[in-house]
Amino acid sequence: MRLLIKNGRVVHPVTGTVVLQNIFVENGRIVLMERGLDCEADRIIDAAGLAVGPGLVDMHVHLRDPGFTYKEDILTGCAAAARGGVTSVACMANTSPAVDCPEQVKYVLDRAKEANGVGVYPIAALSLGLRGEEPTDAEALKAAGAVALSDDGNNVDNANLMRDVLIRARQLELPVLCHCEDTTMVAGRAVNEGSVSRHLWLEGRPAIAEEIMVMRDAMLAEETGARAHICHVSTARSVEIIRKMKKKGVPITCETCPQYFTLTEDEVLTQGAVARVNPPLRTKADVHGIIAGLKDGTIDVIATDHAPHSAEEKARPLSRAPSGMIGLETSLALTLTQLYHTKKLDLPGVFRRLSTNPADILQLARGHMSPGAVADLVVFDPDEVWTIDPEKFVSKARNTPFAGRTVKGRVKYTIVRGEVIYQDEV
Numbered sequence: 329m330r331l332l333i334k335n336g337r338v339v340h341p342v343t344g345t346v347v348l349q350n351i352f353v354e355n356g357r358i359v360l361m362e363r364g365l366d367c368e369a370d371r372i373i374d375a376a377g378l379a380v381g382p383g384l385v386d387m388h389v390h391l392r393d394p395g396f397t398y399k400e401d402i403l404t405g406c407a408a409a410a411r412g413g414v415t416s417v418a419c420m421a422n423t424s425p426a427v428d429c430p431e432q433v434k435y436v437l438d439r440a441k442e443a444n445g446v447g448v449y450p451i452a453a454l455s456l457g458l459r460g461e462e463p464t465d466a467e468a469l470k471a472a473g474a475v476a477l478s479d480d481g482n483n484v485d486n487a488n489l490m491r492d493v494l495i496r497a498r499q500l501e502l503p504v505l506c507h508c509e510d511t512t513m514v515a516g517r518a519v520n521e522g523s524v525s526r527h528l529w530l531e532g533r534p535a536i537a538e539e540i541m542v543m544r545d546a547m548l549a550e551e552t553g554a555r556a557h558i559c560h561v562s563t564a565r566s567v568e569i570i571r572k573m574k575k576k577g578v579p580i581t582c583e584t585c586p587q588y589f590t591l592t593e594d595e596v597l598t599q600g601a602v603a604r605v606n607p608p609l610r611t612k613a614d615v616h617g618i619i620a621g622l623k624d625g626t627i628d629v630i631a632t633d634h635a636p637h638s639a640e641e642k643a644r645p646l647s648r649a650p651s652g653m654i655g656l657e658t659s660l661a662l663t664l665t666q667l668y669h670t671k672k673l674d675l676p677g678v679f680r681r682l683s684t685n686p687a688d689i690l691q692l693a694r695g696h697m698s699p700g701a702v703a704d705l706v707v708f709d710p711d712e713v714w715t716i717d718p719e720k721f722v723s724k725a726r727n728t729p730f731a732g733r734t735v736k737g738r739v740k741y742t743i744v745r746g747e748v749i750y751q752d753e754v
Contacts, residue, residue, distance in 0.1 A: 329370055330354045331746050336375030336707065340697050341382065341679040351380065353703040356745035361699060371748070375707050378740060381679045382695045383415025383704035384660060387686040388480070388505070388559060388583060388631035390652070391417070391448075394435060395424025400636035400724050402436065406443035408634075408656040408723035410750035413706035413739040416447035416687070416694050417634075417656075421458065422481040428453035428464045430472035437473050445744040447704070449690065451505060454479045454493050460486050466496050475690045478505035480559055481606075483541060485511050490545065494554035503555045503581075503689055508541035508566070509533070509607055518601075518647050520608040524593040530647065533608050535563045542566045546573040549580050557689060558582035560633050562607040564617020571626040581689050583629035586655060586662040587729070589618045595729055601642050601649030603729045605633070622681065623672055629689065630681040632659045636725030654725045662730065664710055664737030675710070707741040714738055 331353040338349040338361065350365035351358060360367070391405040400408075402419075409417050419436065421427035427436060433450045440448035452474035456462045458481065466477060477497055484490045484506070497504045514533040519525050521532025542558055546569060549556035561567060561584045570582050587605060592612055595603040603609060621627040635652025642649055655662075663682060667673040673681075679695075687695030694704055716733050718726040742750035 329746050330368065331371050331373070331703070331743070332367055332369035333373045333375050333380055333707065336378050336380040338697060339379055339381040339675045339679050341676045341684040342696065344676040346379070346675055353746040356703055358697070358699050358701050358703050373707060373741060378707050378709050379675065380705055380707050381675070382683040382697050383706050383742065383744065384413050384682045385416040385686040385692065385695050386414045386632050386634065386656065386659065387418040387629060387690055389417040389419050389634045389656065390422065390636065391419040392636055393423060393439060399638055402439045402448060403443045404722065404724050405656070406440070406446040406448065408721065409446045410444055410742045411722055411739065412657040413660045413708060413742050414446065414656055415704035415706070415742060415744050416449065416692060418449040418451050418475060418690055420451050420478060420480045421453040426453045426458050428456050428458070430468050433469060433472035433474050444749045445747060446749070447694065449475045449692065451476045451478050453477070454484060454504065455489065458482050460484050460489060463489060463493050463496070466493070466500055466502060470500055470502055475692070476503045476505050478507070480505060480507045483507050483509050483511050487544060487548070491548050491552060494548055494552040494556065498552055498554035503557050505557045505559050506545045507559050508538050508545060510537040510540050513537035518604050519596050520593040520610050522593060522611060524596050527597070535565060535610065538563055538607050539565045539569060542569050546570065546578055546580050550576070550578040553579060556580045560585055560588070560607060561618065561621070561627060562588045562610050562614060564614045567617050567621035567626055571621065574626065581628040583631045584618050584622070584627050585631055585633050586659055586666070587653060589615055589622065590662060590666050591729060596646070599729045601644060601646045602653070602727055604646060604649055604651050605653055606651040619672055622667065628681065628685045630659065630663055631686065632656055636723060637727050639726060642727045653728050654723055657721050657723065658716055658728065658730055658735070660708065660739060661735040661737045665735045668710065669736050703743060703746040705743040706739055708737060708739050710737045712736070712738040
């Protein structure tokens with residue numbers, strides 16, 4: 329299959345440039361990138377007025393398969409990814425059974441072969457059954473195809489276990505993804521501790537519960553030399569801790585999600601359980617702190633923490649509804665709207681955080697735009713205005729607080745290994 333993409337503005341995250349170029353793809357890889365390039369091709373995409381970037385790499389996704397496929401499964405999750413310009417997803421281990429043994433890693437990889445071509449990379453459990461008591465066999469999990477370790481969804485309260493896992497992960501060159509919330513401070517609590525929790529007469533999840541664990545895991549990374557990645561950073565103080573530790577040379581990276589640079593805790597007052605996420609939506613000051621961390625590079629990655637739930641589950645009272653929101657189909661649009669169009673990040677900066685950096689952290693040969701690279705690409709209109717309508721999602725789930733929001737930036741084509749797997753028909 330030979331593909332020629334003509335007349336597009338090509339986003340180069342590494343060099344920080346946007347260049348008018350044609351891209352010729354053959355046998356799944358980029359062959360040539362030149363202005364005015366003309367080659368015989370089986371398919372030609374005229375990208376005039378559009379931009380072309382590396383396909384998004386979402387390193388924090390819950391595909392719910394196996395065990396919770398009424399919420400989502402690998403096939404529908406990959407379809408949602410393609411619609412959002414996401415060409416690679418790393419899926420978390422909190423399924424049923426948990427992905428804590430080579431057989432479960434193999435299940436995920438085998439199931440992914442039936443999907444649309446989106447790359448699926450299993451993140452295996454850090455502890456058996458996600459219980460935080462005994463470590464998994466990291467070496468066997470890596471050999472089976474796991475790209476990282478994480479008990480995401482559960483904090484690892486046992487510092488000695490976390491330290492042991494980090495030491496082993498360093499030997500295996502595996503990143504460890506850390507869910508940072510002290511369990512004793514947040515268990516059973518639905519919203520941020522602050523004005524909204526007081527208004528609702530609810531016990532809140534204090535910011536310090538996250539920050540204590542961010543500091544602990546950063547210190548363990550410093551001591552062990554392991555590559556720790558802090559998941560879904562939500563507070564300004566967490567950003568400051570990570571900033572200081574990075575300046576010391578500690579090998580940590582971190583991510584945030586669109587909800588944490590877009591929404592505040594006030595969203596819970598109007599949307600209830602739909603706006604319940606872990607960690608919770610925070611304050612305006614925290615939103616500003618997250619944006620500052622994105623601007624100065626303290627925050628390496630924008631991930632979705634795509635967490636599908638059924639309508640019935642999210643219809644429960646706030647204190648009993650599950651936490652999480654979906655994001656695969658909206659992450660690029662929200663990031664462009666909130667960060668690019670407000671001049672907080674340029675297009676290369678957006679794609680470093682959505683594609684290149686997460687690929688590098690997980691050691692995937694993705695997220696780069698150069699001859700010889702795998703042709704995972706997204707063609708998008710950065711200026712198209714549209715309204716988020718969950719009823720048009722291809723995910724099984726609809727739980728997003730962004731329903732009805734007007735955004736600017738739309739995926740037109742998603743390309744995996746040189747094959748168009750999604751085309752916007754609007």
